Amino acid sequence: MPPPNPTFSPLYQQIKGLLIQSLQDGEWKPGELIPSETELAVRYGVSQGTVRKAIDELAAENLVVRKQGRGTFVATHNEAKAEYRFLRLAADDVNTGKPKSSYLAVDRVRANSHVAKLLDIKPSDSVFVVKRVLRFDGVPQILDEIWLPASQYKGLTLERLQSWNSTLYGFLESAFGVRMLRAIETIKAVSAEPEQAEVLQVPVGAPLLLVERQSMTYADQPVELRRGWYLTDRFSYKNELY
Structure with missing residues (x-):
């Protein structure tokens, strides 16, 4: 069996990296709504579940904020809790x-x-x-x-x-x-x-x-x-x- 590839990362981690790059590039500004999971899944050619897992990690790291019934927003220091x-x-x-x-x-x-x-x-x-x-x-x-x-x-x-x-x-x-x-x-x-x-x-x-x-x-x-x-x-x- 060949040794594991040290550069391999799970697909959701790769999508997370692409989302972070978009945040870093200013594609979505603080406080702005990012595309839906369905739209992002189409954009990156992956399943909606893969996108959801990537966004879950971004939310856990306070990079984005999920708002019930409204979508996912770029986190901002201007929010009361932040x-x-x-x-x-x-x-x-x-x-x-x-x-x-x-x-x-x-x-x-x-x-x-x-x-x-x-x-x-x-x-x-x-x-x-x-x-x-x-x-x-x-x-x-x-x-x-x-x-x-x-x-x-x-x-x-x-x-x-x-x-x-x-x-x-x-x-x-x-x-x-x-x-x-x-x-x-x-x-x-x-x-x-x-x-x-x-x-x-x-x-x-x-x-x-x-x-x-x-x-x-x-x-x-x-x-x-x-x-x-x-x-x-x-x-x-x-x-x-x-």
Whole structure:
């Protein structure tokens, strides 16, 4: 018996790959209805069941959203349930409201070696550095420092961010067509330095949780690097593990 072909993949996985390519190419935009399973089966010359299995996986990965009686839509950060997809800070008090963003600054700088490596760019390349604070019930809880490749976010300004009335990811998707699909995080306990202490209104040296997040879009292309200093006196970092 010949050895298995290492390049073989099930048919539904091949169809899934073609659908992802169409999403990546912008054939179907965030929030748009994609063709029906029947139409896609005809398009790719496969059974409807094969298409359904491919779409099931895309839905499980939050790339598309099935809506009963309406069809399947490209997932968007502007949907309520996806607003804070990567935020894992859970309030100890269930009555705590949603976070509100305040943008402090947007600067354009040259990427240092650490940022360049994680964003897959050259150290000489420009990045935007966004600083913002997230408040819950008016109390500052998170200070974010966010690095974005300037080549992908041309025209980003503090004024544009301040005039946006939804989430940062919703803005980046709407304004620049960038969707954050998955992220890798590292978490470390740190002490507040003067800048974090001033913004979060805590003493210098107060305990904080430092969360560094590398976010990727299609084809695992990194499109954001974020460092967040979390004040956890009223919150816990909560994640689901499978």
